[in-house]
Amino acid sequence: MRTRKLGRTGPEISAIGLGLMGMSEFYGPAEDSRSIAVIHRALDMGINFLDTADVYGHGRNEELAGRALEGRRRDAVLATKFGNVRDADGSWRGINGRPEYVKQAAEASLRRLGIDAIDLYYQHRVDPNTPIEDTVGAMAELVREGKVRWLGLSEAAPATIRRAQAVHPIAALQTEYSLWSREPEDELLALSRELGITFVAYSPLGRGFLTGAIQRIEDLSEDDWRRTNPRFQGDNFQRNLDLVRAIEELAREKGVTPAQLALAWVVARHDHVIPIPGTRSIERLEENAAALDISLSPAELDRLDAIAPRGAASGTRYLAGGMAAVGR
Numbered sequence: 001m002r003t004r005k006l007g008r009t010g011p012e013i014s015a016i017g018l019g020l021m022g023m024s025e026f027y028g029p030a031e032d033s034r035s036i037a038v039i040h041r042a043l044d045m046g047i048n049f050l051d052t053a054d055v056y057g058h059g060r061n062e063e064l065a066g067r068a069l070e071g072r073r074r075d076a077v078l079a080t081k082f083g084n085v086r087d088a089d090g091s092w093r094g095i096n097g098r099p100e101y102v103k104q105a106a107e108a109s110l111r112r113l114g115i116d117a118i119d120l121y122y123q124h125r126v127d128p129n130t131p132i133e134d135t136v137g138a139m140a141e142l143v144r145e146g147k148v149r150w151l152g153l154s155e156a157a158p159a160t161i162r163r164a165q166a167v168h169p170i171a172a173l174q175t176e177y178s179l180w181s182r183e184p185e186d187e188l189l190a191l192s193r194e195l196g197i198t199f200v201a202y203s204p205l206g207r208g209f210l211t212g213a214i215q216r217i218e219d220l221s222e223d224d225w226r227r228t229n230p231r232f233q234g235d236n237f238q239r240n241l242d243l244v245r246a247i248e249e250l251a252r253e254k255g256v257t258p259a260q261l262a263l264a265w266v267v268a269r270h271d272h273v274i275p276i277p278g279t280r281s282i283e284r285l286e287e288n289a290a291a292l293d294i295s296l297s298p299a300e301l302d303r304l305d306a307i308a309p310r311g312a313a314s315g316t317r318y319l320a321g322g323m324a325a326v327g328r
Helices: 032-045 056-068 099-113 132-144 158-167 188-195 234-254 258-269 282-293 298-307 320-324
Strands: 003-005 012-014 049-051 077-082 084-086 092-095 118-123 148-154 172-176 198-202 273-275
Touching (some): 032 056, 032 282, 056 077, 056 099, 077 099, 077 148, 099 118, 118 172, 132 148, 158 188, 172 188, 234 298, 258 273, 258 298
Parallel strands (some): 049 077, 077 118, 118 148, 172 198, 198 273
Antiparallel strands (some): 003 012, 084 092
16 A cells, blocks of 8 residues: 655555545445445555544444444544534534634544544634634644644635644645545645645545446435535536546546546645545445556646646535635
């Protein structure tokens, strides 16, 4: 397994990670036993960078990760997040970055995960009502207490990242990045490289769309969150499907799958970028990991740039409320 460094002082981690979110919520029904088998296979393959959050499955995803890591804690570098708050019924309440909440959330995550320390602790979304200095200051206290090892931010704006870095070193920035979400190329990729921050690309397969497996909205289960996502709606769906078909054509010519081509493109952007595709299938896990062995020529990279330039995707990444919470 190829590795890349977490921040400037962190450990070597697998050059591709595993996002656990879909194992508990959002993408239709899942079986915990199968999900744990996927996590174990990932660890066996050397994929040691696992990503969860307290909000996924309303805490159930962290509990799942904790069960999967029983007896294998040393095999994983485990990331979780706080800040997105939900009510007991699962409805969204808002974003909380207040210092007292940071500590409460961390203690709750530690209990659910069944561990003594969180390897990488992200602020999931920036709280516009709490100075980032206060939030990161509280996160830094957790590091000093030995409850957290490294700190991260998710979907933060460049100025916010610099302010946070002035309080405590930030090891990772997690932001959506893929062939159909290329906004980080404007500033975030260069900034993270400058500051020694690992760039963690979530949804590197366009929430599954770039795999070519989704040809109709009916391919998604009735309770799949993607049915409400703008990029999966109406005319947007068909225009995005046209983009995917061009990716599929290049993948066929190269003898790889569309998913592998999309992941190889993300990995090729820079050696501080790590994609974290999610899957509930061992077969797909192994397919994704094999993307690390794929080299893209300058001509192939140029062709992908032509197929999927910045802004090529039709529709926004989230509904209006979700978009308001990114880039703060």
